[in-house]
Structure formats: C-alpha cells, structure tokens
Amino acid sequence: MLTTWAYISNYFVYSAMAVFTISFIAHAFETAFAVRAPEAADSTEGNLLLKTLDYKRTEKSARIATAMMILGFILLLAGIVARGISNGHVPWGNMYEFSITGALAFTGAYLAALRKYDLRWLGLFVSVSVLLTLGTAITLLYRNSAPLVPALKSTWLVIHVLAAIISGGVFLLANVVAGAYLYLDRLESRGPRPGWLQRVPSLEVLDQLSYRLVAFVFPLWTFAVIAGAIWAESAWGRYWGWDPKETWAFITWVAYAAYLHARVTVGWRGRRAAWLCIFAGSTFLFNYVYVNVWGTGKHTYSGL
Amino acid sequence: MSKEIEVPELGFFALIRYAWRQLTSMRTALILLMLMGIAAIPGSLIPQRITNQIAVRDLFSTNPDLAKWYDRFSLFDVYGSPWFSAIYILLFISLIGCVLPRSVEHYKAMRAQPPITPKNLSRLEHHHEFAGDAQSMERASVWFKKNRFRVRKEGNSISAEKGFLRETGNLLFHLSLILILVGVSFGSLLGMRGEAIVSVGERFVNVATSYDSLSFGKLTGEKSLPTFEIKLDKFVGQYDPVTNAPKDYTAWVTIKENGSTYKKVIKVNKPLTFGDTRVYLQANGYSPVVTVRDSQGNVALQGPIPFLPQDGNLRSIGSIKVPDAEPQIGFVSSFVPTNARTTDQGAVSIFPELLDPKLLFSIWKGDLGLDSGIPQSVYRIDTSKLEKVGLGSVKPGETFTYPEGSITLETVVPWINLQIVKDPGKSYALIGGILAVLGLLSSLYGRRRRIWVRITSGGVEVAGLAKNSAPGLDVEIENFVNAIRGEK
Numbered sequence: 086m087l088t089t090w091a092y093i094s095n096y097f098v099y100s101a102m103a104v105f106t107i108s109f110i111a112h113a114f115e116t117a118f119a120v121r122a123p124e125a126a127d128s129t130e131g132n133l134l135l136k137t138l139d140y141k142r143t144e145k146s147a148r149i150a151t152a153m154m155i156l157g158f159i160l161l162l163a164g165i166v167a168r169g170i171s172n173g174h175v176p177w178g179n180m181y182e183f184s185i186t187g188a189l190a191f192t193g194a195y196l197a198a199l200r201k202y203d204l205r206w207l208g209l210f211v212s213v214s215v216l217l218t219l220g221t222a223i224t225l226l227y228r229n230s231a232p233l234v235p236a237l238k239s240t241w242l243v244i245h246v247l248a249a250i251i252s253g254g255v256f257l258l259a260n261v262v263a264g265a266y267l268y269l270d271r272l273e274s275r276g277p278r279p280g281w282l283q284r285v286p287s288l289e290v291l292d293q294l295s296y297r298l299v300a301f302v303f304p305l306w307t308f309a310v311i312a313g314a315i316w317a318e319s320a321w322g323r324y325w326g327w328d329p330k331e332t333w334a335f336i337t338w339v340a341y342a343a344y345l346h347a348r349v350t351v352g353w354r355g356r357r358a359a360w361l362c363i364f365a366g367s368t369f370l371f372n373y374v375y376v377n378v379w380g381t382g383k384h385t386y387s388g389l
Numbered sequence: 390m391s392k393e394i395e396v397p398e399l400g401f402f403a404l405i406r407y408a409w410r411q412l413t414s415m416r417t418a419l420i421l422l423m424l425m426g427i428a429a430i431p432g433s434l435i436p437q438r439i440t441n442q443i444a445v446r447d448l449f450s451t452n453p454d455l456a457k458w459y460d461r462f463s464l465f466d467v468y469g470s471p472w473f474s475a476i477y478i479l480l481f482i483s484l485i486g487c488v489l490p491r492s493v494e495h496y497k498a499m500r501a502q503p504p505i506t507p508k509n510l511s512r513l514e515h516h517h518e519f520a521g522d523a524q525s526m527e528r529a530s531v532w533f534k535k536n537r538f539r540v541r542k543e544g545n546s547i548s549a550e551k552g553f554l555r556e557t558g559n560l561l562f563h564l565s566l567i568l569i570l571v572g573v574s575f576g577s578l579l580g581m582r583g584e585a586i587v588s589v590g591e592r593f594v595n596v597a598t599s600y601d602s603l604s605f606g607k608l609t610g611e612k613s614l615p616t617f618e619i620k621l622d623k624f625v626g627q628y629d630p631v632t633n634a635p636k637d638y639t640a641w642v643t644i645k646e647n648g649s650t651y652k653k654v655i656k657v658n659k660p661l662t663f664g665d666t667r668v669y670l671q672a673n674g675y676s677p678v679v680t681v682r683d684s685q686g687n688v689a690l691q692g693p694i695p696f697l698p699q700d701g702n703l704r705s706i707g708s709i710k711v712p713d714a715e716p717q718i719g720f721v722s723s724f725v726p727t728n729a730r731t732t733d734q735g736a737v738s739i740f741p742e743l744l745d746p747k748l749l750f751s752i753w754k755g756d757l758g759l760d761s762g763i764p765q766s767v768y769r770i771d772t773s774k775l776e777k778v779g780l781g782s783v784k785p786g787e788t789f790t791y792p793e794g795s796i797t798l799e800t801v802v803p804w805i806n807l808q809i810v811k812d813p814g815k816s817y818a819l820i821g822g823i824l825a826v827l828g829l830l831s832s833l834y835g836r837r838r839r840i841w842v843r844i845t846s847g848g849v850e851v852a853g854l855a856k857n858s859a860p861g862l863d864v865e866i867e868n869f870v871n872a873i874r875g876e877k
C-alpha cells in the first residue's frame with residue numbers, strides 16, 4: 086500500500102520532468118524565434134544592426150511555456166504529497182526529498198513573482214535549473230521511502246524545513262536575477278544588448294528586483310533559523326551548538342543582513358550589491374550541498 | 390577620510406568620542422557584520438572541541454604541527470575564541486551605541502508633528518495639480534483620517550505622515566538581537582550540561598559524581614543541581630526491518646522528586662523538565678550483564694557493562710575490567726546484538742535489535758593499570774602490561790571457562806545516555822527571537838511616507854515622499870487624488 090504511494094510519487098515526479106521539458110522547449114523557442122533580423126527598412130536611423138524582438142510571433146509558445154510551468158508545479162506538488170503519504174510523515178527526511186521540494190519552491194517563487202513582474206525571460210533559466218535539480222535528485226539522490234529517524238519526528242521539523250526550503254527557493258531566484266544583472270552589466274558596458282536579451286528588463290529593475298526578493302524572504306529565513314533552534318532544543322538539548330549546518334545557516338543569515346544593510350544604510354547598488362547578493366546565496370547553496378554530502382555533524386542523516 | 394588627519398590633535402575625551410562615533414557608525418557595523426560571518430567559517434571546516442572532540446584528537450596525532458598551529462589561533466574553539474568574541478562584542482557595542490540613541494530619537498519623532506508642508510511641492514515626487522476648492526480640503530482630511538495618517542494642518546495645507554511602524558520594527562529587531570545575546574550569555578554563565586549513561590534497572594541520582602561528564606557555567610557550580618532521581622525501568626528501540634534505520638526510541642522511567650514518585654516516558658523530542666533543567670534522551674546502546682568468577686568460583690565482578698556502539702547495527706566495543714581478581718583480569722570485547730559471521734570482518738551485527746546477541750572477547754591477565762593515575766577510557770584496555778590468556782565468546786546464559794576463572798553472560802540490557810542541561814537564558818533568547826521576526830516583518834514590509842496637500846489660488850497641489858523609495862506611493866497618491874476630487 087505505502088509502496089504503491091511511493092511509485093505514484095515517482096510517476097508524478099517523472100511526469101513533472103516531462104512537462105518541465107516541454108516548458109523548457111517552449112521557452113527556448115520563444116527566446117529564439119522572437120528575434121527578428123534587422124530589416125533593411127528599419128535601417129533609416131542610428132541603430133543599424135540592432136535586432137528587434139517581436140513577441141507577437143511567439144505568443145503561443147510563451148503561453149505554452151508558462152502553462153507547462155504551472156502544470157509541472159502541480160505535478161511536482163502531487164509527487165511530493167504522495168511521497169509524504171508513502172513515508173507516513175512530511176517528505177523532508179533526506180536529500181532527495183529536500184531537492185524535489187526545493188525545486189518546487191523555486192518554481193513556485195518564479196510563478197508567484199511572474200504574477201507581479203514581467204519575468205518570463207527568466208523562464209528558460211528556471212526550467213533548466215528545475216530539470217537539472219530533479220534529474221540529479223532522481224538519479225543520484227534517490228532513496229526509498231523510509232521512516233524518519235527519531236530526532237526528526239517533530240512538528241518543528243515541518244515548520245523549520247518548510248520555511249527553509251521556501252527561503253532557499255527565493256534566495257536562489259534573487260541570485261539568478263543578480264547574476265543576470267552582472268552579465269548584462271558587462272554586456273552593456275561593451276555596447277547594446279543582443280536581440281534575444283532585449284526582453285530582460287533594465288539594469289535598475291533587476292537591481293531592485295533582487296533586493297525585493299531578499300527583503301521579502303529575509304524574515305522567513307530568520308524564522309526558519311529560529312524554528313530550527315527550537316527543534317534542536319527539544320531534540321538535542323541545546324538550541325545552538327555550532328554544528329556545521331547551523332553555522333552555515335548563521336553565515337547565510339549574517340551575509341543577507343550585511344546585504345540589506347549595505348543597500349539600506351550604506352547605499353550600495355548595482356554591481357557591488359549584486360556580488361554581495363550572490364555571495365550570500367552561495368553560502369546557502371554551500372550549506373545545502375557541502376554540509377549534507379561531505380559534512381559531519383548532527384544534520385547529516387542516514388545516507389544523505 | 391579627512392577626519393583621520395585630525396586625530397592627533399584631539400584631546401583624550403575627544404579621542405574617545407571620536408572612537409565611539411566610529412564604532413557606532415553604520416559602515417563599521419557593516420564591516421563587523423561581514424567579519425562575523427567570515428569568522429564563523431573556519432569553525433565549520435576545522436573540527437571543533439565542542440562538537441567533535443575525537444576528530445580534534447585525531448588531528449593532533451596525525452598532523453601534530455598543523456594541529457599545534459590551529460590550536461595557537463584557537464581554531465579548535467572558534468566560537469569561544471578571543472577573536473570571535475572580540476568581533477561580536479564590538480558588533481553589539483556598536484549596535485547598542487546606534488540603536489539606543491535612535492530609539493530615543495524615534496520616540497520623539499513619533500510624538501512630534503509631521504514637518505510642515507514644503508513651499509515648493511512641484512519639486513517633489515508624485516506631484517499632482519488640479520482644480521479644487523475648500524471641499525477638497527475637507528475630503529483630504531477625511532481620507533487621511535480613514536487611512537490613519539498623522540496629520541498637521543497649517544493654514545491652507547495639510548502634511549500627513551504614516552509608516553512609523555517601519556522604524557519601530559527596525560529598532561525592535563535590533564533591540565531583540567541584544568536580548569538574544571543576553572539570553573545566550575546567561576545560558577553560558579549560569580547554565581550546566583552533563584551526560585550520564587544509565588543501564589536498564591539502574592538509578593541516576595542528580596549529584597556531580599553520577600555524571601560521566603559535567604560542566605558548569607562560570608558563575609555557577611555543583612550546588613545548583615536540583616535534586617531528583619531517575620530510575621530507568623525499560624527502554625525500547627524500534628528499527629525499520631528493511632533499512633535498519635531507527636524508527637523510535639522510548640524510555641520508561643520512574644522519577645523521585647521532592648518526596649513524590651511518579652512514572653514518565655522520555656523520547657528523543659520529549660525531554661523531562663525539572664524547573665529550568667531538562668533531561669534528554671541522547672543515545673543508546675547495550676550493556677552485557679556479566680558475572681566474572683575467579684578460579685575458586687568467587688564472584689569478582691557482576692553487573693551491566695555499557696558498550697560503545699560502532700555502527701548503525703550497534704556492533705559495540707567495550708572492556709570488562711576485573712581489578713578485584715587475582716591476578717587482575719581484563720576482557721577486550723565486542724558485542725553484536727544480531728550475530729552474523731563474515732569471512733573477512735569477523736563478527737558483525739546485521740540488525741540493531743537483540744535477535745541473536747553474542748559477546749566476543751580476548752582475555753588478558755596482569756596489571757590493568759587502573760592505579761597509574763592516568764585516566765583511562767572505560768571502553769578500552771591498555772594491554773601493554775598484560776598477557777593474553779585466551780579467546781572466547783558467549784551467548785546469554787552461557788559461561789566460558791579459562792584457567793584463571795570464568796565469565797557468564799547473564800543477559801543483555803539496553804543503556805541510554807541522559808543529557809542533563811540547565812539553561813536559564815533560553816527563554817530570553819526565545820523571546821528575543823520572536824521579537825526579532827516581528828520587528829523584521831514590520832521593518833521590511835512597512836513603508837514610511839508623507840503626503841502633502843495645499844490649496845492654492847489655482848487649485849489643489851498634492852505631492853508625496855516615500856522613505857527608502859518604498860514602492861506603491863504612486864498608486865496611493867492616485868487614490869488620494871481621486872478621493873479629493875470626489876471620484877471615489
């Protein structure tokens with residue numbers, strides 16, 4: 086019975102991957118075919134060779150891309166719920182489960198931001214990263230459904246991990262935006278953007294956007310760390326023990342606090358702020374990958 | 390930069406004031422904050438005494454030169470090191486120096502009236518100008534009131550302000566960081582932490598000598614241990630039959646405290662609580678209960694001996710020391726709860742529960758070295774002054790006989806490791822944490838803004854200003870303008 090749910094979960098995850106692949110192809114199609122070669126008639130004025138973008142031609146593929154992204158999100162969500170049923174507890178007990186939930190959070194952050202901002206230019210990147218994450222998860226990190234080790238049996242686990250995963254999804258999205266900022270900044274210092282990048286908003290918008298994303302989730306991350314401390318107190322008898330995972334959560338927290346300070350109180354903008362944002366996001370990724378895989382300490386559980 | 394040149398000319402107090410201002414400046418705070426993050430890194434890469442004492446000892450034996458250098462810079466105790474402390478103490482002085490004066494200022498600002506309407510509104514953002522009359526003013530007042538702005542009316546103009554919660558939240562956040570630190574310091578100065586292994590059937594009495602390890606904060610000591618007794622009646626570890634991973638640990642105990650006796654259950658996430666002392670179930674293993682007799686058949690040792698688990702299937706090592714035998718006898722032993730033999734590893738355990746327990750040992754006689762004064766591990770025997778007399782193994786109920794005597798494995802009982810912790814600062818840290826999140830929420834989502842409106846001969850002028858260029862003021866002002874015009 087419970088094994089059946091595990092199979093169902095896997096089918097959902099595989100279907101989600103298929104759907105994300107369609108989304109990826111549609112995004113790629115959109116990006117590639119919206120670009121118009123410069124026409125002779127256009128070359129009356131200065132920007133002779135500037136390619137233009139014409140999204141009317143790719144309207145349909147854009148819709149498919151986003152629709153598939155939403156469908157992928159739903160399928161993945163179903164997969165995670167089924168996994169939870171098969172486990173008999175929330176599906177956040179090992180790295181496979183963290184990864185698929187992280188992919189869900191990342192997609193969710195993108196879709197939520199898409200409602201407010203014109204972010205579809207990011208879709209290509211989002212679909213690729215989600216596919217890579219799911220692919221790695223299901224091939225390298227997959228573990229059979231298993232009961233939780235006793236220390237993980239706690240309501241605080243649910244709260245703590247959920248908050249951490251959502252924060253992670255948004256942090257990574259902010260990092261992607263900051264990365265796009267740096268890349269475009271370099272391109273623009275050499276000349277106008279190539280056609281396929283015209284869709285991406287101006288540098289100021291990117292700069293603001295990555296700040297908004299961080300400012301939005303920083304309280305949630307703070308909460309995640311505190312919920313973790315409460316859980317550690319009841320499981321291990323201390324709320325803070327400088328375990329590697331805790332240490333890196335702290336480093337991430339301090340790094341983002343520094344980023345917010347740099348922006349709000351010292352007035353950093355643009356390139357410096359983007360680098361600091363990427364640094365802070367990397368500490369989060371490092372925590373996830375390094376400490377889970379190679380680290381020692383209480384957060385490294387039975388075989389990932 | 391130019392300030393630095395002035396330094397030599399300053400007098401002593403001016404110098405102090407100068408240093409104070411530098412320390413409490415935002416830039417210093419930012420640098421300290423980043424330093425703190427960076428300083429925390431080595432502690433997660435180099436083993437720490439507080440989390441992994443064994444790895445530290447290993448490094449001292451495999452690479453003593455490196456270890457010595459690490460030690461010189463406190464790299465095995467990063468979070469208690471002078472340089473780490475220096476950073477966070479400076480950070481918090483800086484924080485206090487900045488936040489306290491700002492709190493006072495903010496308090497005054499909250500009680501003060503909004504600043505008067507600037508003369509030239511057209512220079513400000515979100516400037517609107519349109520036809521209007523005295524009614525417009527009336528409508529503006531109503532709108533401000535409905536939207537809970539603080540207003541100041543002056544002649545033909547109103548200045549209105551909203552969003553103090555942002556700064557309030559920000560100050561609350563920073564103040565609560567101080568509270569967290571106070572809580573952490575309380576815990577480390579007034580707290581205690583200790584561990585004790587208790588086998589099923591044994592009794593733990595909360596006095597210093599019952600502990601296997603025990604440490605107190607700087608400002609407290611043995612007298613602070615509350616009196617209670619815990620008798621371990623039963624312990625059950627459940628394991629998943631497929632993955633062998635632990636599913637559940639439960640300990641049933643009888644507690645004696647203040648003259649009353651009652652029963653309780655301890656689980657991994659459910660500690661016992663005695664005031665601000667809590668008792669946690671931390672680890673578990675097996676204690677073979679043995680009887681060792683000498684060659685005349687007199688009992689030289691009897692009781693449970695805790696063994697130290699080595700892997701997930703609880704293959705355990707231990708030592709049975711019999712100092713009262715003549716000559717002294719020691720058993721270098723291993724114990725497997727579910728015995729299986731492999732050709733290359735010898736005895737292994739294939740499941741963590743007691744399905745087919747077996748005790749294996751080599752027997753040594755001579756001087757156990759217990760009187761040498763050098764502390765010894767309870768799980769190991771120094772065999773340098775001993776002579777091997779045999780090899781053997783027993784299952785429960787069996788007796789193994791050798792020339793100097795015999796050993797009987799009576800039964801096997803589980804042991805648990807109790808961790809006993811007193812942390813009187815915990816609740817401060819928790820309250821600080823909760824306030825920090827609340828403060829952050831109102832600080833990061835709050836928007837402070839001002840709106841001005843003035844009736845001029847030509848009509849109505851409106852303008853606004855958002856602090857920190859918070860978004861959304863344009864929409865708000867549009868609503869406001871519509872309201873004044875009577876359109877909504």
Ligand code: HEM
Pocket residue numbers: 300303338339342343345346349350413414415418422480481483484485487488555556559563566832833
């Ligand atoms: C050492 C002393 C510190 C000082 C003097 C200081 C001062 C400030 C000031 C003036 C602000 C600006 C608020 C505003 O303009 O709205 C601020 C914001 C903030 N500070 Fe600090 N702070 C200090 C330490 C810290 C620490 C240790 C943390 C956390 C790790 C922290 C986290 C934040 C955050 C998250 C914000 C919000 C930024 C925003 O409004 O977007 N601060 N701080």
